[in-house]
Amino acid sequence: MDLQLAGNTALITGPAKGMGAAITLAFAKEGCNLALIGRDVAAIEPVAAEARRMGRTVTVATCDLTDTEHCQAVVDAATSAFGRIDVLVNIAGGAGPMGKTGWETTRHEFDEIVTLNMAGCFNTMRAVLPGMIARGEGRIVNVGGTFGMRGRAGRMAYSASKWGLRGMTKSMALEAGPHGINVNLVAPGMVAGERFRTKVLPTLAAKLGITHAEAETRHAEEYALRRITEDADVANACLFLASPVARQITGVDLPVDGGWAAL
Template sequence: MDLNLAGRVAFITGPAKGMGAAITRSFADEGCRLVLVGRDVAAIEPIAEEVQASGREAIVVRCDLIDAPQCDEAAKAAVARFGRIDILVNVAGGSGPVGKSGVETTPEEFEEIVRLNVNGCFHTMRAVLPAMIKQRYGKIVNVGGTFGMRGRAGRVSYSASKWGLRGVTKSFALEVGQHNINVNYVAPGMVDGPRFRDKVCADMARRLNITPEEAAERHAQDYALRRITVDQDIANACLFMASDVSRQITGADLPVDGGWAML
């Protein structure tokens, strides 16, 4: 199926590694022109160079997402270069404390992750929407998490941030639908990679006195499909939500988790 994304301008936060890099490559493969946004420009440059070497256009814009004026400037830079912004994919975010109860979580830890995962996405949405409203077209995809759909013991701050992002997503969807703009929420489950292996599996392994590999398998057994999500699964969901194939879907939650959130 042709997703008809060629030539679209995609503004992607957190594009440097993991699912962010997979999403960046996938949008480049579909022919999008990319605006790669984040605080650590040095980390983003290699993926930008990879995209450019493949014959696609990509620019890197330094931006601290928790600083609203910087997000405004990043959106202006995108419009100045490409004339429009068609797609926003909010990937950037943090995981917060792992294995800490709510009582053990400090106010500073809680506020830090909520500020990044909710405020950061709010700032970028608010920054790009004027361009989308003007052109009467836009697709916003917020990458959240299934802990924002079911909750999770030991992940209070992260769960709170992702529940909050769902609310922001749905409210914006109601507000901007009249302008032909879709706003949706893609919710990864546990995604295989360093964060999953080194933090989540390591925490379970310590608590249960098992190996990290055994911990990963225990997680897989929690899911209907008995397998862990990988980065490309999330990239594929974002492509779907950013395309006109999903033109009649907005304000929706799409869990990509092998069947955990629905159990």
Template sequence: MNLSLKDKVVVITGAGKGMGPDISTAFANEGANLVLIGRDMDALQLLKTQIDTITSALILRCDVTNPKDCDSAIAVTLAELGHVDVLVNVAGGTGPVGDTAWDTTPEGFDEIVKLNMGGCFLMMRAVLPGMIARRYGKIVNVGGTFGMHGRAGRMAYSASKWGLRGITKSTAIEAGPYNINVNIVAPGMVDGPRFRTKVMPGMAEARGLSEDEVIAEHAAEYALRRISTGQDVASACLFMASDVSRQITGVDLPVDGGWAAL
């Protein structure tokens, strides 16, 4: 299937870490012109070196929780490439892991909500005027299935991803008349460095289990009995960013092996 993403201008936040490299590489392989955004310029430069063998990539330092950074990143993108076709909001964090609601600090709660909700809002706010003017745009917010189904020990994270659903759905209604699709790709657990070094240790300690036992428990909850990969999430992002999904907006697409929706 031809996704017709060749030469599209695609802005990807959080490109350098977590699922970012998998998602960025997937768009590169489709021939898109990439703008890779993040705070860690070393990670972005490494990714750019790899992607430059496939397609062009512009890297920009941007803290998505800072409105001026977001506006500046899009202003540079418009100056360099003329417009933005697609925004993929990957940047996000895990928040407190293993803490109950009553053990979660106000600071920990505010930090993850500001990043996971506020970062997507600020980037959408920066790109939407240009998309509206061109009567075209695709926005893909990377949410999470804990924003569709509560999870003990992940209250703050769940709240942030649940709130992102409201942001996405309301914006989809507002932007729809301008031929702009706004959707969520909602991964379940995604195997990778962040999963192995940040999520699993906290969950294992809180549960009194080994990390392997916690991973096996998660896999057993999914209909397909396996943990998702970054490539699984990347494929869903490609679909939502393409015109193949032209009649889909305001939805949550779980990529979790069959957990949240079943």
């Protein structure tokens, strides 16, 4: 299927590594030019270089996503460089405190992750939407998480931030829909990336006295499809929702987790 993304400009936050890099390069492969923003420009540059080798035009800018004025300035610069922003993909976010109950979580820890995971997306959406509204089209994809669909003990602050992002996504979809703009959310489950291999599996293996391979099997058995999500699975979901072929889909939460959150 032709996703009809070739020639579009996608502004992507958090493109430097792991799932973010995979999503970014998937858009490049589909023919999108890229405006890449994040805190660490040096970490983004290798991804930008790979996209340029595909023949794409790419800009890279540092951005504090929690700063409303900084986000506006970066979006304005990207719009000036490319003429328009067709797609916004909000990947950047944080994990917050792990293994803490709600009453053990400090106010600072709570505020920090909620600000990053919610206000960061709010700031970029707020900045790109006027241009999209003026053209009468545009697509926004926010990357949330399945802990924002079912909750998770020991991850209260993170879950709260992702639940809030879902509400923001749905409200923005209702507000922007009459202007021809789609706003959706992709919710990855556990992804077989660096953190999964170096932290999650070793922790579970040590706790249960089993091998890493056995720990991976234990994780997979939690999902209907009995397999762990890969970066490419999340990237494909983002591509679909960001493309014109998904023109009649807006305000949805799409879990990409092998059937953990929805079943």
